[in-house]
Amino acid sequence: MSTRITPRIDLIGLVVADMAASLAFYRRLGLDLPPGADAEPHTELALPGGLRMAWDTVETIRSFDPGWTPATGSRISLAFDCGSPQGVDALFAELTDAGYSGRHKPWDAFWGQRYAVVDDPDGNAVDLFAAAAAS
Helix, strand or coil, rough: CCCCCCCCEEEEEECCCCCCHHHHHHHHCCCCCCCCHCCCCEEECCCCCCCCCEEHHHHHHHHHHHHHHHHHHHHEEEEEEEEHHHHHHHHHHHHHHHHHHHEEEEEEEECCCCEEECCCCCCCCCEEEEEECCC
16 A cells, blocks of 8 residues: 655745846845855745745756756746735836846736736746735
């Protein structure tokens, strides 16, 4: 008789070309990443609720998977609640003014949220959202 194991998600990992550039972007999104992590090949952070997020350099991944190549296109996005529609607009402006690529300017989505999308330094989509203002 076998026992069924129920896995639970524990970590979201990103593979990055430039650790310092990636961590600078995510710090702008409010993640408390230590400055010393910029020069490390791997760093991780415990998020509220127990989930962890990790960053590994391409070199780190290739140290155990020499044939690793980056995926093409965007197949995953991370979403950050900005607290208010004005928060979405302000953070989108801050990020794009800092030189990050804005994939989709803020808009009022049909599902009831203010939404915008920016790219992190590695081209991963990062969604910025908040509940739409009551009318």
